[in-house]
């Protein structure tokens with residue numbers, strides 16, 4: 001059930017709250033864990049407003065979660081994640097099944113929305129350094145000849161590599177960009193939260 005997937009992500013975020021804030025404290029203002037936990041709680045509350053029928057509708061669930069995240073999460077992460085989730089909601093309907101093609105469209109829509117909203121690209125040391133490589137695993141060129149489980153697992157590796165990559169580069173967006181080269185050596189907290197979210201969804205889908 002879709003609600004179980006959302007709850008799995010919420011629990012993962014809440015359990016990593018302090019870790020995410022510690023990462024953010026090194027190159028930012030230390031609020032990423034608290035902001036993400038707030039968003040996670042607001043997503044659960046938003047789902048409580050939906051009927052059982054609506055809870056089985058992926059588009060309605062994503063829309064409700066996206067709106068809750070936009071409205072309730074502080075810092076830059078809320079509007080960015082929210083915009084991504086709301087755009088992903090637009091590319092699915094009641095006939096969508098979570099196959100490689102649908103996930104490619106959803107991640108593609110989310111990445112585009114986050115790029116537009118944050119004016120960031122790959123290499124800026126942001127969540128996009130994880131989300132773009134995840135999306136690339138699902139494209140027809142890269143997923144040809146693979147089944148869904150193989151692509152899901154490859155994308156976890158790509159997400160982990162993305163987090164490692166953010167350690168090697170200087171921040172170009174957000175508060176961390178004020179540090180310039182002194183931000184090198186630290187992973188981007190948004191990249192880490194994107195890895196946590198994706199890895200949790202992946203485990204859920206595989207199970």
Ligand SMILES: [Mg+2]
Nearest residue numbers: 028029031032
């Ligand atoms: Mg922060």
